Amino acid sequence: xxxxxxxxxxxxxxAARADLQWASTHLSTTVAPSDRLATAEFxxxxxxxxPVKVIGxxxxxxxxxxxxxxxxxxxxxxxxxxxxxxxxxxxxxxxEPILVDTNDPNAKETSIFLSVLxxxxxxxxxxxxxxxxxxxxxxxxxxxTVTQGFTLQSIYASCSNLDVQINVDPVTPGSDYKLIVTPxxxxxxxxxxxxxAIQGKPPRVLTAHVRTI
Amino acid sequence: xxxxxxxxxAILLLALLPTIAAGLWHPRRPAWQSDEVTLPAAAxxxxxxLWIDARPDPDFAAAHIPxxxxxxxDHWDTMLSAVLDQWDPRRKIVVYCSSLSxxxxxxxxxxxxxxxxxxxxxxxxxxxxxxxxxxx
Numbered sequence: 267x268x269x270x271x272x273x274x275x276x277x278x279x280x281a282a283r284a285d286l287q288w289a290s291t292h293l294s295t296t297v298a299p300s301d302r303l304a305t306a307e308f309x310x311x312x313x314x315x316x317p318v319k320v321i322g323x324x325x326x327x328x329x330x331x332x333x334x335x336x337x338x339x340x341x342x343x344x345x346x347x348x349x350x351x352x353x354x355x356x357x358x359x360x361x362e363p364i365l366v367d368t369n370d371p372n373a374k375e376t377s378i379f380l381s382v383l384x385x386x387x388x389x390x391x392x393x394x395x396x397x398x399x400x401x402x403x404x405x406x407x408x409x410x411t412v413t414q415g416f417t418l419q420s421i422y423a424s425c426s427n428l429d430v431q432i433n434v435d436p437v438t439p440g441s442d443y444k445l446i447v448t449p450x451x452x453x454x455x456x457x458x459x460x461x462x463a464i465q466g467k468p469p470r471v472l473t474a475h476v477r478t479i
Numbered sequence: 480x481x482x483x484x485x486x487x488x489a490i491l492l493l494a495l496l497p498t499i500a501a502g503l504w505h506p507r508r509p510a511w512q513s514d515e516v517t518l519p520a521a522a523x524x525x526x527x528x529l530w531i532d533a534r535p536d537p538d539f540a541a542a543h544i545p546x547x548x549x550x551x552x553d554h555w556d557t558m559l560s561a562v563l564d565q566w567d568p569r570r571k572i573v574v575y576c577s578s579l580s581x582x583x584x585x586x587x588x589x590x591x592x593x594x595x596x597x598x599x600x601x602x603x604x605x606x607x608x609x610x611x612x613x614x615x
Contacts, residue, residue: 327586355556362582393559393594393595399569455564475563477563477566
């Protein structure tokens with residue numbers, strides 16, 4: 267009798283299991299900082315034999331929120347995790363891991379990832395120019411590029427320190443410029459303000475910094 | 480014995496090929512050189528360290544590493560100016576956020592390196608929790 271029960275348990279144990287099949291555990295999106303939020307929806311299907319419930323989510327940054335409706339997902343049904351990422355003032359590529367906890371003993375934790383590329387309509391690179399202590403104070407360049415699809419109508423740069431000479435050189439008018447910066451004194455700190463008017467967008471003021479030792 | 484050894488070496492070499500390929504070309508490959516620094520190593524740098532607190536404003540206001548400057552992405556432009564006022568190329572920047580699992584210090588470190596082109600930017604392993612453990 268005991269042997270039969272054990273055999274039955276062994277045969278039934280693998281059958282009575284939950285299994286989550288994620289449509290994708292990695293999603294990517296490209297947004298502008300002015301969009302304020304990047305959103306993504308991760309969906310999964312319960313391919314197991316009993317209902318599964320998402321009991322919690324964990325993110326690695328206050329800028330990311332992941333929510334589930336918390337309802338049990340029946341076998342064969344789909345559930346989702348909605349992820350939002352704050353884009354304001356952020357730039358570049360962000361790889362946000364999200365840990366999803368479920369009541370499924372076979373997959374208590376699943377890691378999903380949202381990649382967000384935040385591209386502004388106009389970008390400076392680098393935003394800081396510095397000269398090392400023994401370095402000659404020769405000109406350096408900040409590249410100003412306008413993202414494809416936008417056109418720069420006008421650009422004007424000014425510097426907070428008169429010992430810093432600046433000159434805007436159009437490489438490709440409307441989309442690509444060089445800001446040539448030449449300091450004429452050691453031990454200075456200066457801020458360059460770049461006023462840019464992009465077609466169809468409100469005027470922008472971008473900031474770059476200059477340091478010499 | 481010798482053929483067995485040859486076969487073992489051959490298997491190891493074969494296993495090495497995909498490892499090298501993944502290390503070179505995989506989109507999520509780990510960095511060759513880590514930008515992380517432990518608390519004892521950062522503390523040994525002494526006054527050359529410029530501590531950067533990447534946590535949200537209320538957390539910085541509640542407590543922070545002595546001398547640390549706030550720099551979070553909610554107020555990036557204004558806070559970056561204040562950081563650059565204290566920075567010079569001879570200093571090392573160590574960024575921290577709440578704990579080992581938080582990503583913010585890595586994002587702030589990346590922006591200092593990639594956008595401002597600042598060398599010697601490190602991320603504190605364990606973040607503020609590691610500091611508090613050593614300075615209860």
